[in-house]
Each structure stands twice: as C-alpha cells, then as structure tokens.
Amino acid sequence: MEYYWKTGRLDLKQTLESGQCFRWRRSENGTYYGISGSHVVTVKQCSDGVIFAADSEEDIRFWLMYFDEQTDYDAVIRQFAADKTLKEAAEENGGIRILRQEPFETLISFIISQNNNIPRITGIIDRLCEGFGEKITDRFGGMWSFPTAKRLAELSPEDLAPLRAGFRVRYILDAACKVNSGAVGLDRIYDMSYDEGKEYLKTITGVGDKVADCVLLFAYHKTEAFPSDVWIKRITAEYYADGLPECMGDYKGIAQQYLFEYFRRRTPADLKRVERSKTR
C-alpha cells in the first residue's frame, strides 16, 4: 500500500545520506528502499512530501515514527533563526530529520563507525546482516534483518573475521554480550536523562563520548546530545567560543546535524568569510 505524507521539509537525500543511518539504498529512479527490524519500505520524494510503499498500515505507522513524525521541525528551525550561522545552516540543510532507529542496531553501527569511513562502515554492516541476520525478503536483491544481540553474543571473534571489521570486533561482541545478558538494558535508556544514558552506554567497551552521543541522538532521539567529532568540535568551538547559542535550546543534536553539513561543505577561506560577517 502507498501512503502520501505531506511533510514539506523532509528531504530524503539529506536525511538518509547524512551519516546517521547505513542501511538505505537509492535506486536508479531516485527511490530509496530500506529495512528496520522486519519492516521493509520504499520511499520517494515528491513535491511537498514523500510517498511510502509498504506492506501494511502497521508498517506505515512504523515508518512515520522512524522518520520522527512527531517533531515540528518548522518550529525548531524558527527557533534557530536567532543565530545567523545556524539560520543559514538550517536554510541549507533543514530537510534533515533525526531518525528514531532501533537501539541495538544503532549501537553496533556506531561502534563500527569509529575511525572508519562511510563506504566501509556500510560494507561491514551489510556483511554482518547477511551473515547473521534473517532474510526478510528476496526483493531488492535480498534484504536481511539486523542480527539480534542473542545471535551475536554466541559468536567468537573468529566467526566475525569475515566482516573485516578489525579491532572493532571485540567491541561488537562486548556490546552484544552485555545487551544479551541484561547487563545493559537498552529499553531502560528511553526513560533515562541524557547524562544517565550516556554514562550507562559507556559501560560498554568501545563506546566513548562520541558513539554514546550518536546512539542517544539517532536511536533515542535525545536531542540534547551533541555528537561532535574532533573536527567539528574545533569549528564549533571557534564559532561559539562563548558557548553554544541560546536558541539551540534542547535541540543541540538537530543543530549539530545542520552545522555538520554546513561546515563540511566549506573551505577554510569560506569559513573565514562567514566568521567576519558574523561579527558585523
């Protein structure tokens, strides 16, 4: 069945190719197809929204939640307008939405992402799913669910060698074992504060500030999280030496996604121009 969602701002390319998710693919006609849990969907951009094609109404509801239907991004962006740079960043990148992804999948994905690049992250996750997930459909050349913590917890480093994930393998196994044993209860984090959730996730080997922030933002939608790597931290520190703008409020994570894309596309010379104009 198809469902037209009039969202205005949602831009599929900006959202699905922004580095917050790794299991979407773009077909030649511009349609994206993806999987989460056992839910499979195709989405295409249209003039004032997107069109989902999924198997059931339940799937449609799932994907609306996944794409963060409940947050009013127009209101967030109006709020950001009080800061000149953030306003520009939002004008350029306001089609990005912060997804609500499955926590275990997000945790493992961002463990894999550390000191890594997106094409290789995607390859490792594909091999992980094909090797240890369940085949959900033959469509799109075959799609596999993300493996469960239980499945991964019973594996050895040798079993995971075909992933070619290098030093991250022991982190993946530690996360799977802690989640499977209940030592880390991922569902509990929904009810935790941002700070509590961060400390809790960091009890997993291989989860530091950055990975924890990404999981808290991209799975639990804790928008106070500001998952800055060294590079963007330096840029934002230069821009906002006196502290982050008030207008970010509790949406620092959304602001960060806009700023990340904004800064990434600019050379140092561009940034100096923006810096000068900011002081005027």
Next chain:
DNA sequence: TGCCAGGCCGAAA
C-alpha cells in the same frame, strides 16, 4: 603509495 576515516583503549606522564 600514503593518508585518513563522524574514536576508543590503555599506558605513561
């Protein structure tokens, strides 16, 4: 060929 990737661990200072 060499650099570097949306980092983290663990040891040393």
Next chain:
DNA sequence: TTTCGGCATGGC
C-alpha cells in the same frame, strides 16, 4: 587528569 601511540582495514 591529560596526552598520545596503537589499532585493522580499505577507500580515495
């Protein structure tokens, strides 16, 4: 508490 080398692999 902070700093820094090492880590596996492969895209560019």
